[in-house]
Amino acid sequence: MVLSQIGLQRRYSEKFVEILLFLSAITSIIVMLLIFYYLIHESMKAFATIGIFNLLFGQKWHPAGDIYGLLPLIVVALVVTVLALIFNIIIGVPLAIFLAELAGPRSRAVLKPSIELLAGVPSIVYGFLGIIFLVPYLQERFYMLTGRSILAGSILLGLMFIPYITTICEDALRAVPSEFKEGSLALGANRWQTIRYVTIPAASSGITAAIILNVGSIIGETMAVLLVVGNVARIPSPIINVFTQGATFTSVIAGEMGEVAQGSLHYHVLFAVGFVLLIFVTVLNVIADLAKTKIRRKFGGY
């Protein structure tokens, strides 16, 4: 009798703990839904007043005259992201290959944690350094009106996210089973041929996932861009003119949200900008996630 009562009590407390844990697990889903709900809710008015098409593809962003079109932001955000990604890959992937394949165990033991540490440097600090070193340098070097430009933003973002792409690519490269590499070396290929024709193709899904994730981070990065990109929302003319000022989604939100009256059309439009950004980044994340699952299915353990 007593024993069964203890058993019952125990079963209830077990169940209680499980429910608590379940609730904390679904917090992420709830938060994600809440974010979507509030962003849609607040941006509804902007879409209703201006019209979805006019808002997304309007060519002018002119808050003083209540004219809002996201095309300048979209174009500049894409240019910044592509350029930053180029800098990022050109430097980050060779660094990953160096760490995974060329560095000795001792230098790796020092370099890998230091690079992971650098991933934690707050973006505001990168913005600060960009303002102090990068912007004046570009301004003098290229005789620009102001150094705050799309190019400055891209260089800064490209540098900032090197630690991220390097750590993920390095993990992907090291996850390739050593049998693959040994087989290639045994056939007489040298180390570079092995890396190029065996290791990189086998790790390509991991590298792709790293790059997609980085696109999401670059496009969503705020403080560094806000400080160096210039915050003038217009389409650069010609479109490859990266030496002029621009404004991205994040820099517009961060730069203008502090000054708008709550409930004004501008306020709602800024939420709409945030909503477009959120959709974009979420889609990228889901794609990266699918890519990762695909690797696991393709290669088994890694």
Place this chain on the structure above:
Amino acid sequence: MKKKPLSLAAIISSIFICISSMACILIQPDMSNIIPLWQIAIIIMVASIFFSALLYRNVPNNRIPWLAIDIAFELSMFVFIYIFQLNPDFIIQKPFGLSASFDIGIIMPMLLLATGIIGFKDSINILYHFSAKAQEIMVFSAIKLTAILALLALGGILFIIIYEGIWAINWEFLTTPHRRLGQSGGISTVIVGTFWMVLGAMIVSSPLGVGAAIFLNEYSKNARLNRILTIAISSLNGVPSVVFGLFGLAFLVTHFGVSLLSGSIILGLINIPTIILTNQEALKAVPNSLREGSMALGASKWQTIRRVVLPSAMPGILTGLIMGVAKASGETAPIMWIAVTFTATPVQMIHGIIPNIFQPVNNLDYHLLNLIYFLGAWDVWTKAWGTALVLIALVLGTNMLAVLVRNHYRKKISW
């Protein structure tokens, strides 16, 4: 082996050209002293490539035209340098409608860099008879060069912050509040405000993050639920911080106002995915035999988790929590509108221990942002560097602590 010195001379001169031109791009010195050196280096490089190709007789027939083009390019560079020397004011004004102009200071080092790279390629190719080995050496040296440059840049960032910021740090800076828009005084209220906000964020995120990780790893059997949870966590991880700021503005500020509480909740939510992902790793590393042993002794599931799994996974869980602290201290965008103020505001204490959570506070990141805005207008230069150093020390210090905890226990625990 006798023919080696020729190739060696070509390699050394090409490396000299590469490194000096790169340095010229970065630090823009007066180039008049280096130009003769570059001319000599190009002559040496071209001559040794040409004669080593003649002596070795190992250039495959299909490569001969390419080699000729390379040598012609290098010689034309020699002529270019001579012409540039005569017109030092040469400048391309805003080509193609770009809003930038390119003067000799950027054009010449760029062209020279290309020359140096081409020369290096040819000399290595000739030395190694155009084999796969030559390709390997070229690629590996490029990779090593990139790696060294990247590490120098990243290390330089830390160095410059410590070097410039150390002069601002003293006892007064750390213990007095700022005055006159941050021009004088220190950052004491800023540090205290950051401390409480990060503590609040950890109070929000640790139970939720650890609980979710335990549920995902130990309880959840439903594959579809797991999949949805994983996707939700990774999307939450990718939500841009500025969007969290908007979310907080719409969701929390309407209820709690601009307050410590709103900031802590938002930072806590940002932290959840980081904590879940690191904790899952830690839980996965606990071998199943431990769980089975405990279950076999009659322990219930929760008892097993609490007494066996959690203690073994503790170092990993701690690492995850410490990384969460670092992440929460480095965020600016999400709290800009919902939790902070620039005016020096000490955190009021209720009963001496509980902070007033409905007041706005100061924050390191936001303070630095404001100082950056004031840079041109007021004399806040040293204070800004000092703030940046304190921020970096806080974030990197906590991150380093996480790495140390991980490494310490990794050596100690063996299954």
